[in-house]
Amino acid sequence: MGTALVTGASAGLGLEFAWQLATARHDVVLVARDEARLTRLARQLEAAAGVRTEVLVADLTDRADVERVADRLRASEHPVGLLVNNAGFGIxxxxxxxxxxxxxxxxxxxxxxxLVLSHAAAGAMVARGRGAILNVGSVAALLASGTYSAHKAWVRSFTEGLAVELRGTGVTATVVCPGFTHTEFHARGEIDTGAYPEVAWLDPEDVVATALADVRRGVVISTPSVRYKAASALARALPRSAVRAFGRYRRSVEAPEAPAPAEADDHD
Structure with a gap:
């Protein structure tokens, strides 16, 4: 048992991470912007799993808030043994x-x-000689689908480099790269999910269970499901011109719903 800190814990995969970690008897630090949701979740986890919970309200676009979360990762009291960098949104x-x-x-x-939270966690964990960092990436890292793909490509590459640096320290780094998953992510990002068949979708329970199992085994790149393992292998094998062609297809599907240039797409 130990303490896990999960960012974006109020919804989607973060919510599922919180539940699976708590039912596995980990105390949890819940990080997100929505205090009401976090408080309600903390009470539910305490009642259902009997674990200790902490609520840390933070907006990760705010540097001062990020530093508060980093300070919690450095703390020696109830030290965090697993960091789950899950927070994200569709642009x-x-x-x-x-x-x-x-x-x-x-x-x-x-x-x-x-980057900032992994740095704080890794420093504290290496000093203790144990711990794990789990970053939530995406198969989009292998595609050419705008800045979201670029962000997730960075997460994938960063995690691999961190895993190399941590070798032999007792601390591990894993990036989980799911495909389409049934969560609030797509609704919040106003993404039309009707264009994709049901077979393309994963259940959050399976994604999180696979990711946590791979963390325990020290796997660096975790890809849930056989179909997305195959899709990832194909994306790596295809010429980048073919991958970019798929990116153009996605833009053509989404373009009618994109905001006009003069308008802002609000971040909830």
């Missing part, structure tokens, strides 16, 4: 003509916060 806008502030928010949450 769903063209880069050219889109809201650059929203692009910066995506970069802050899905890249900068991952």
């Amino acid at each position: 769903h806008q063209p880069f050219v003509g889109g809201d650059v502030h929203r692009e910066e928010e995506g970069l802050d949450v899905m890249v900068r916060a991952v």
Whole structure:
């Protein structure tokens, strides 16, 4: 048993991570912006699993808030043995003509916060000689689907490099790379899910269970499901021109729903 810190814990995969970790008897630190949701979840986890919970309200686009989370990762009391960098959101806008502030928010949450929090966690864990960092990536890292793909490509590459540096320290780094998963992510990002067949979708329970099992085994790149393992292998094998062609297809599907250049796509 030990303490796990989960960012983006109020919904989606983060919520599932919180439940699976708590039922496995890990105390949990729940990080997100929605205090009401976090407090309600903390009470549910305490009642159902009998674990200790902490609520840490933080907006990961705010550097001061990120530093507060980093301070918790460095703390020696109830030390965090597993960091789950899960927070993220779909930007769903063209880069050219889109809201650059929203692009910066995506970069802050899905890249900068991952870097800062991983740095804080790794330093504390290496000093103790044990621990694990789990970063939530995506198969989109292998595609050419706008800045979201770029963010997740960074997460994948960063985690691999971190795993190399941590070798022999007792601390591990894993990146989980799911495909389409049934969560609130797509609704919040105003992404039309009707264009994709049901066979393309994963259940959050399976994604999280696979990721945590791979963390325990020290796997660096975790890809849930046989079909996404095959899709990832295909994406790596295809010429990049073919991958970029798929990116153009996705833009053509989403373009009618994209905001007009002068409008901002609000970040809830």
